Structure formats: structure tokens, C-alpha cells
Amino acid sequence: MNSWVEISERRLLGNYRLLAQAAGGDTSVLAVVKANAYGHGAAVCAPVLAQAGAEWLGVADGAEGACLREALAAAGIERDSQPQVLAMCGSLGDDVELVVRNELTPVVWEQQQMESLAAAVRQRAGDTAPLPIHLEIDTGMARQGVAPGEELHTLLHWLKRQAHLRLDGVMTHFASAEVAGSPQTVIQMRRFQEAIGAVTAVGLRPSWVHVGSSSTVDNQGAEQNPAWLRSLASTVGARSMVRPGIALYGYCLPIEQSGSDGNDVASTVRSELGPIMSWKTRVISLREVQPGDTVGYNATYIAEKPMRLALLPVGYADGLRRELSGSNLLPGGWTMVRGQRASIVGRVSMNLTVVDVTEIPAVTVGDEVVILGDGVTADDHARLAHTISYEIVCGVRTASRLVP
Numbered sequence: 001m002n003s004w005v006e007i008s009e010r011r012l013l014g015n016y017r018l019l020a021q022a023a024g025g026d027t028s029v030l031a032v033v034k035a036n037a038y039g040h041g042a043a044v045c046a047p048v049l050a051q052a053g054a055e056w057l058g059v060a061d062g063a064e065g066a067c068l069r070e071a072l073a074a075a076g077i078e079r080d081s082q083p084q085v086l087a088m089c090g091s092l093g094d095d096v097e098l099v100v101r102n103e104l105t106p107v108v109w110e111q112q113q114m115e116s117l118a119a120a121v122r123q124r125a126g127d128t129a130p131l132p133i134h135l136e137i138d139t140g141m142a143r144q145g146v147a148p149g150e151e152l153h154t155l156l157h158w159l160k161r162q163a164h165l166r167l168d169g170v171m172t173h174f175a176s177a178e179v180a181g182s183p184q185t186v187i188q189m190r191r192f193q194e195a196i197g198a199v200t201a202v203g204l205r206p207s208w209v210h211v212g213s214s215s216t217v218d219n220q221g222a223e224q225n226p227a228w229l230r231s232l233a234s235t236v237g238a239r240s241m242v243r244p245g246i247a248l249y250g251y252c253l254p255i256e257q258s259g260s261d262g263n264d265v266a267s268t269v270r271s272e273l274g275p276i277m278s279w280k281t282r283v284i285s286l287r288e289v290q291p292g293d294t295v296g297y298n299a300t301y302i303a304e305k306p307m308r309l310a311l312l313p314v315g316y317a318d319g320l321r322r323e324l325s326g327s328n329l330l331p332g333g334w335t336m337v338r339g340q341r342a343s344i345v346g347r348v349s350m351n352l353t354v355v356d357v358t359e360i361p362a363v364t365v366g367d368e369v370v371i372l373g374d375g376v377t378a379d380d381h382a383r384l385a386h387t388i389s390y391e392i393v394c395g396v397r398t399a400s401r402l403v404p
């Protein structure tokens with residue numbers, strides 16, 4: 001194993017409980033484990049979340065949902081006691097069958113999607129229970145969801161006559177949840193509120209109303225807070241739910257103040273979250289270089305003094321971003337060796353990376369190296385790679401295992 005990922009069970013539980021507490025009252029938490037739990041390993045994280053009491057888990061599609069059902073069963077959680085699983089990104093073709101067979105709850109917004117789901121339910125011999133579905137309202141993302149107004153009205157009237165489908169939930173997604181006082185969010189909230197009104201006006205009674213991501217729980221300066229959601233859900237006799245993803249794994253988007261130049265706003269929730277992933281490797285070789293020696297592809301680093309370099313068997317093929325390469329003029333990323341920073345020198349290559357351990361003389365071959373974890377976060381990598389923590393952790397293509 002060239003590298004491995006350790007997932008801290010204690011921190012994952014801590015993050016989940018913190019979010020459940022911040023959601024407050026009877027607002028449920030749907031733990032988003034799509035994209036293999038943001039690169040952390042859904043098979044490792046989901047059983048922990050289920051045992052912690054998560055009523056819902058969120059995946060992208062039927063294929064992810066099928067793997068999740070299997071992983072939960074393998075962890076000794078029988079189907080009857082497994083959380084409900086929301087397939088959030090729409091289903092097409094073979095995916096429809098996977099949704100029905102694995103008793104997932106699909107997010108839908110077009111009649112055609114619902115027709116193919118209903119057909120798949122009908123084909124299941126002896127299965128007469130209608131399939132629960134969650135309807136997404138497009139309140140301003142222009143990504144998924146039915147437009148409020150005429151389009152929604154038509155769809156609801158059609159849905160009401162379907163024997164094989166049951167409207168179990170209504171949801172929307174905010175485009176700017178991490179912006180405190182966002183005018184866009186205020187507009188989206190109003191549209192969603194009106195859509196909920198349209199749902200009940202045709203006599204449909206969803207059990208769940210849900211919105212929002214990590215930022216909804218974390219962004220305490222926002223209007224779209226759990227208390228607003230709770231009161232909206234209660235007007236239709238439904239339960240409320242929020243859908244945090246990245247915060248479960250210990251990261252957040254910076255909260256921005258609408259109209260300002262992007263200053264961070266403090267949040268008590270985020271200050272208590274802890275990254276759960278430690279991505280580690282070992283030193284496989286050591287060498288000394290002399291002043292003038294160059295390191296790596298295109299000689300982007302030139303030793304200015306005698307240096308001791310450590311070779312790591314990890315590169316961009318494993319998800320270590322090439323933007324973390326370090327040159328003499330532009331320092332790159334770093335790793336942690338024996339509790340000290342070891343800077344990346346030269347280009348990160350496909351399977352190999354060189355770090356400077358001149359100031360850490362005790363280093364030997366076989367020493368453990370932290371690529372991501374305590375001392376070097378996904379936010380650090382994201383800043384250098386001009387992206388967000390989400391893309392960094394999703395890009396770690398290494399199997400994970402649970403540690404206490």
C-alpha cells in the first residue's frame with residue numbers, strides 16, 4: 001500500500017452530533033454520502049452515521065445507493081433498520097431499476113422520470129406499495145427541479161392520479177447558502193414557500209420538507225436557518241430536514257457577508273468541526289543533494305544549499321494536486337513528517353513527490369508522512385490548487401479504513 005486514508009470515527013461522530021444539535025428540535029439530518037462520502041469512503045462512513053441515528057443518507061444515484069445498501073448490510077445493519085436513502089441526482093435507464101430494487105427514494109422533477117419509475121414499480125411482481133418520491137423545486141439554481149407556477153401545477157395534478165408513486169417529500173437547493181444575508185436566498189425561500197402552498201392546495205401531503213446544505217446549519221447569519229424551515233414544514237404537517245455534506249467531514253465554505261468583499265463571518269458550529277480524514281504515506285527513499293542540483297521535471301527547483309530530500313510514493317494519480325509543486329520562487333504545498341512541515345520541492349509527478357527534510361534530521365526510510373490531516377488541511381491544498389476543499393477530498397483516490 002503506497003498510501004492509506006484513516007477516518008476518525010470519533011471526529012465523524014462529533015461532527016454529526018454537532019450538526020444534529022445545530023439543526024435543533026425535531027429537524028432531521030440527512031447525511032450526504034454521495035461521491036463515495038466525498039472521497040472518504042461511503043462504506044466506512046455510512047455505518048457510523050447510521051449507528052449514530054441518521055434517519056436519512058443521501059447518494060447521487062441508484063448505483064451509489066445499491067453499494068450503500070450492501071455496505072450497510074455488510075456492517076450488520078439489516079434492511080429494516082437501515083436509514084432511508086435519497087438518490088439526489090435523478091435517474092435514467094438502468095438506474096431506475098436500481099432505485100426500485102434497493103428501495104431508494106428518488107429525487108424527481110419531470111413527468112418522464114416519474115413514468116419510468118412507476119413502470120419499474122408496476123413490473124415488480126407482488127409489490128403493490130407505491131414508491132415514495134421527493135419532488136425538487138427549482139427556486140433559482142437552474143440545475144434540477146420543476147419550475148414553480150404553471151409547470152409545477154400541471155405536474156402535481158398528474159402526480160395526484162398516480163397509484164404507484166407517493167409524494168413523500170418536497171425539497172429545494174440554495175445557490176448561495178454560504179452568503180449571509182444573500183438576496184438570492186431570500187428570493188429562493190419565497191418561491192419555495194409558494195411551491196409548498198401549491199402542493200397542499202392540490203391535496204398532497206408530503207411527510208418531509210427539506211432544504212439546505214452544511215452552510216444552512218453553519219451560517220448563523222442567514223435567513224434560511226433551521227427555525228424558518230421548521231415553521232414552513234409545520235404549516236403542512238411535515239417534518240423538516242437539512243442536508244449537510246462537507247461539514248460531516250469537517251470542512252465548510254467560508255461564510256461571506258453579502259455586499260462586503262468576502263470577509264469571513266465567525267460561526268460557533270464551524271469552529272468545533274474537525275477534519276476526519278488523515279491521508280498518509282511513508283518515506284521510501286532519502287538522498288542528499290548539493291547546491292546547484294535540480295529536482296524533478298523541468299528543473300523547477302534548484303538546491304541553494306546542501307539538502308536532504310525524502311521521496312514519497314504518491315502523486316497526482318492518487319489525487320495529490322500538481323498545483324502543490326514547489327519552485328524556488330513559488331513555495332508549494334507541504335506534508336507533515338515527525339510533526340514538522342516538510343515542503344514539496346519540484347513538480348509533483350504522477351506517482352512520486354519529493355519533500356525537503358533537511359531540517360528534520362531524524363527522518364528515516366519507512367517514516368510515516370501526513371499528506372492531508374493534522375497540520376495540513378484540504379483547505380490548504382484547495383488554496384494552492386485554486387479550488388474548494390470539496391474537490392480536494394473527492395480527489396483522494398485511496399481506500400480508507402476506520403480508526404477510533
Ligand SMILES: *Cc1c(COP(=O)(O)O)cnc(C)c1O
Pocket residue numbers: 032034088173212213214215243244245246247
Ligand atoms: C451535495 C448536496 C448537499 C450537501 O452540500 P454540502 O455543501 O456538502 O453540505 C445538499 N443538498 C444537495 C441537493 C446536494 O446535492
